[in-house]
Amino acid sequence: MDREISLTVNGESVTARVAPRKSLVDFLRETLGLTGSHVGCEHGVCGACTVRVGGEIVRGCLTLAVQADGAVVETVEGVSDSGEIAALQAAFLERNALQCGFCTPGILLTATALLKENPAPSREEIREYLSGNYCRCTGYQAIVDAVETAAETIRGGGR
Amino acid sequence: MKPAPFHYEKPASLDAVFSLLDKHGDNARILAGGQSLLATLNMRLSAPDLLIDITGLDTLRGIAVDGGFLRIGALTTHAEVKGSADVAMHAPLLAQVMPFIAHPAIRNRGTFGGSLAHADPAAELPACMLALDAEMEIAGASGKRSVRAADFFRGLYETDLKPGEVLISVAIPVLSAGYRSGFSEFSRRSGDFAMAGLAAHAKFENGVLSDVRLAYCGVDIRAVRAAAAERVLDGKPLNANLLDEAKARLADDLDPPDDLQASGKMKIHLSQVLLGRVLSAMSSASEA
Numbered sequence: 001m002d003r004e005i006s007l008t009v010n011g012e013s014v015t016a017r018v019a020p021r022k023s024l025v026d027f028l029r030e031t032l033g034l035t036g037s038h039v040g041c042e043h044g045v046c047g048a049c050t051v052r053v054g055g056e057i058v059r060g061c062l063t064l065a066v067q068a069d070g071a072v073v074e075t076v077e078g079v080s081d082s083g084e085i086a087a088l089q090a091a092f093l094e095r096n097a098l099q100c101g102f103c104t105p106g107i108l109l110t111a112t113a114l115l116k117e118n119p120a121p122s123r124e125e126i127r128e129y130l131s132g133n134y135c136r137c138t139g140y141q142a143i144v145d146a147v148e149t150a151a152e153t154i155r156g157g158g159r
Numbered sequence: 160m161k162p163a164p165f166h167y168e169k170p171a172s173l174d175a176v177f178s179l180l181d182k183h184g185d186n187a188r189i190l191a192g193g194q195s196l197l198a199t200l201n202m203r204l205s206a207p208d209l210l211i212d213i214t215g216l217d218t219l220r221g222i223a224v225d226g227g228f229l230r231i232g233a234l235t236t237h238a239e240v241k242g243s244a245d246v247a248m249h250a251p252l253l254a255q256v257m258p259f260i261a262h263p264a265i266r267n268r269g270t271f272g273g274s275l276a277h278a279d280p281a282a283e284l285p286a287c288m289l290a291l292d293a294e295m296e297i298a299g300a301s302g303k304r305s306v307r308a309a310d311f312f313r314g315l316y317e318t319d320l321k322p323g324e325v326l327i328s329v330a331i332p333v334l335s336a337g338y339r340s341g342f343s344e345f346s347r348r349s350g351d352f353a354m355a356g357l358a359a360h361a362k363f364e365n366g367v368l369s370d371v372r373l374a375y376c377g378v379d380i381r382a383v384r385a386a387a388a389e390r391v392l393d394g395k396p397l398n399a400n401l402l403d404e405a406k407a408r409l410a411d412d413l414d415p416p417d418d419l420q421a422s423g424k425m426k427i428h429l430s431q432v433l434l435g436r437v438l439s440a441m442s443s444a445s446e447a
Contacts, residue, residue: 001166020167042160043198044265056267062197066167113263131349132262
């Protein structure tokens with residue numbers, strides 16, 4: 001019943017046998033040990049499991065590992081190591097935009113997608129884009145501050 | 160939670176899909192974007208033996224303008240519809256509705272056809288199909304057929320799709336001169352399904368509305384037209400009195416059941432507010 005899949009995860013080729021019912025985020029966490037993506041609600045509401053498939057953010061809990069056969073998958077570990085999200089990470093630290101940190105990996109990937117589409121978002125646009133990523137600690141104010149700060153840094157030529 | 164175990168097939172042709180559906184019947188479910196199906200499996204609200212992943216069928220993907228119709232393949236994602244210049248020009252209602260549908264990460268995987276075949280009563284797209292008088296194009300082992308949206312959405316998560324059939328595309332008449340559309344909804348949280356939503360489409364000529372189509376979601380077991388309110392608005396200059404009369408008639412058109420989000424009475428009120436907001440946005444839009 002298990003199926004063999006081959007995919008690229010954070011630039012490395014991976015081949016594994018997986019049960020069809022295994023979600024992509026469980027595969028990344030349990031099989032590959034990439035525990036930066038988190039499992040929250042498991043029905044697509046909270047956004048903690050956000051990863052990139054084919055360059056686009058998706059819910060890791062609403063994607064099966066078998067569906068990622070042949071895909072290019074990136075997680076918060078990959079975009080962190082590559083330096084892609086360095087400006088956002090620095091801004092989250094500076095603006096105290098995380099407390100428990102459970103939602104942070106998903107929010108970093110979603111904010112990265114936002115800044116790629118819209119390099120100078122308003123606070124309202126930031127809130128709307130992040131509305132599918134729940135944070136139960138911060139009240140969002142500091143997260144919006146941090147995304148604004150990172151957008152300014154990136155527009156100024158930093159990353 | 161985790162889903163119950165299931166088998167998985169990813170056929171390379173529609174014929175292979177039909178034969179799997181024929182063999183497994185009710186024990187098989189079609190998997191497209193999976194943004195509703197996988198959530199229900201994770202919650203163990205359903206436990207099929209087999210998922211038939213149709214996302215390998217590239218012929219069901221894409222947007223084209225063809226002989227007066229905008230044709231959207233069933234596997235086209237919400238994000239692709241949202242970003243399409245053809246959709247913005249020929250079916251602006253769909254461009255207007257897309258920001259209301261879930262969130263970017265879900266729009267990247269969720270499919271246009273999947274949402275329609277799922278037929279959630281609070282989903283936005285079935286109401287848009289009614290407002291645009293779209294035709295749903297269906298294929299099965301014995302051939303193809305098409306069904307008007309008005310005959311496609313039959314009940315709670317229930318469509319005209321017969322066992323063994325697959326929704327393959329939707330054909331929407333391209334926007335004619337003078338027509339405008341609008342969409343708005345109320346939801347508890349941004350991106351949630353609607354407590355009440357309105358998709359409107361009508362011809363505007365010198366301040367007079369005609370061919371008015373008002374389709375609501377979230378207020379019944381399926382998307383519904385508001386025929387009495389449409390008749391009030393049809394052929395008359397739009398003004399505050401006419402709008403009040405149309406709002407009053409909504410109480411005849413709609414009979415929303417109470418649900419976890421709102422009472423039926425409150426949903427009527429929300430529907431009336433939406434009518435005012437959407438028509439006022441449509442009438443102040445620049446001449447098309």
